[in-house]
Amino acid sequence: MTNKIALLIVLQCIVVKSFAQQSQEAYKKHMMDSIKAAYIDKLAFKNPEMRQFTFVTDYFGAGDINSELKDIPFFDARLKTVRYFANFKMPLLNFGRNSISSSFSANHQSISLEDVKNLQTDIEVTEMDLEKTVLSSSLQFSRIDSLFKKPIIYIANVSSIVDPETGQNQILFGGISLLTLRKTQKSSFAVGLVLTVDPTSPFPIIPFFNYDAMLNPHTELSLGITGVSLRRELSEKSVLTFSNSLGGAMSMFRIDTDLTYIPAKVIYSTLEIRSGLEFEYLFTKKMVFTVKGGTNYYASSKVTEQGKTIGAFLKNKIGLVPYAQVGISFLPFWKGLAN
Incomplete structure (x- = not known):
C-alpha cells in the first residue's frame, strides 16, 4: 500500500x-x-500603410480648370472634388521568410463642374455633378532575404480594378525591391526599384531611395519615393507631421459619342502633390484619428483611352487648391487566415 x-x-x-x-x-x-x-502596433502607428483598416474623406476646394482637347482649348470651368476611400488588409499565410496577404478597397469620387465656358462649337460641356466608384482587390507576396550580406525585401503584387457601374476593369502587375545599404540606431538608407507591368505606364521601372533619420528622440525626417516628411511625437498617443507627398486618383468612364477621335472607354487620372500638416491621435488602443490640411497641386490631370500608354486626348490644367482630410484607421487587430 x-x-x-x-x-x-x-x-x-x-x-x-x-x-x-x-x-x-x-x-x-x-x-x-x-x-x-x-x-x-508601434510600427503601424508610425507607418499608416501597415494599418489594417482605413477610411478617409478628402475635400478639395474649388479651383480653375482649363481643358484642352487634342491640344486645342476645349473649356474653362471651376472644379470641386470630394473623395471617399476605404481599405482593408488581411494576412493569408506566413511561411519562413515569406508572407502572402490580400487587400480590398473602394474609392468614390464626387466631381463638380461649375461656371463652364465652352471654347469649341462642335462639343458642348455643361455644368455637371459626377459620382464615380472604383473597386479594387489585390494579392501580395513578400519575402525578406539578404543580398551582398545586406537585408532586402521583395514584394510582388497583382491587382484587379473594376468600375461596378460600367463594368470596365483593369489588371495590374507590379513589384518592389528594397535593399538597405546602411542602418544605424539613428538613420537608415536604402535603394530600390519599382516595377509596373501595365500597358498604360510610360515608365515600367523606376529607381528610388529611402532615407530616414532621427533628428532627436521625438523628431524624425523621412525622404523617399512618395515625398518628404518631418514627424514630431507630441506624446505617446499624438503625432504632428509636416509632409510634401504624392497622391492621386483614377476613374473609368464610357463615352457615347459619334466623334471618331474620342474613344468609348476612357480613364481619368490625376497625379497630385500635397503639402501640409497632419495630426494623428491614438484614440483607443487600436483606433487612430487623423486630420490633415494644406494645399494640393495637380501635377497631371488627363483623360486617356483605356489600354493605351501614350496620347492623352484630353489634358487639364488645374490651379492650386486647398484640401482637408479626415479619417480613422485601425492598427493590426486580426491575423486573418495566417493565424
Whole structure:
C-alpha cells in the first residue's frame, strides 16, 4: 500500500510538473506574442500603410480648370472634388521568410463642374455633378532575404480594378525591391526599384531611395519615393507631421459619342502633390484619428483611352487648391487566415 501511495504521489508530481511546464511555456509564448504585437502596433502607428483598416474623406476646394482637347482649348470651368476611400488588409499565410496577404478597397469620387465656358462649337460641356466608384482587390507576396550580406525585401503584387457601374476593369502587375545599404540606431538608407507591368505606364521601372533619420528622440525626417516628411511625437498617443507627398486618383468612364477621335472607354487620372500638416491621435488602443490640411497641386490631370500608354486626348490644367482630410484607421487587430 505504501508503495502504491508513493507511486501515486510521484505520478501526481510528474503531472503537476508537466502542467507547470506547459503553463510556463504558454506564459512565455503569451509574453512573446504581446511584445511582438506591441512592436507591430508601434510600427503601424508610425507607418499608416501597415494599418489594417482605413477610411478617409478628402475635400478639395474649388479651383480653375482649363481643358484642352487634342491640344486645342476645349473649356474653362471651376472644379470641386470630394473623395471617399476605404481599405482593408488581411494576412493569408506566413511561411519562413515569406508572407502572402490580400487587400480590398473602394474609392468614390464626387466631381463638380461649375461656371463652364465652352471654347469649341462642335462639343458642348455643361455644368455637371459626377459620382464615380472604383473597386479594387489585390494579392501580395513578400519575402525578406539578404543580398551582398545586406537585408532586402521583395514584394510582388497583382491587382484587379473594376468600375461596378460600367463594368470596365483593369489588371495590374507590379513589384518592389528594397535593399538597405546602411542602418544605424539613428538613420537608415536604402535603394530600390519599382516595377509596373501595365500597358498604360510610360515608365515600367523606376529607381528610388529611402532615407530616414532621427533628428532627436521625438523628431524624425523621412525622404523617399512618395515625398518628404518631418514627424514630431507630441506624446505617446499624438503625432504632428509636416509632409510634401504624392497622391492621386483614377476613374473609368464610357463615352457615347459619334466623334471618331474620342474613344468609348476612357480613364481619368490625376497625379497630385500635397503639402501640409497632419495630426494623428491614438484614440483607443487600436483606433487612430487623423486630420490633415494644406494645399494640393495637380501635377497631371488627363483623360486617356483605356489600354493605351501614350496620347492623352484630353489634358487639364488645374490651379492650386486647398484640401482637408479626415479619417480613422485601425492598427493590426486580426491575423486573418495566417493565424
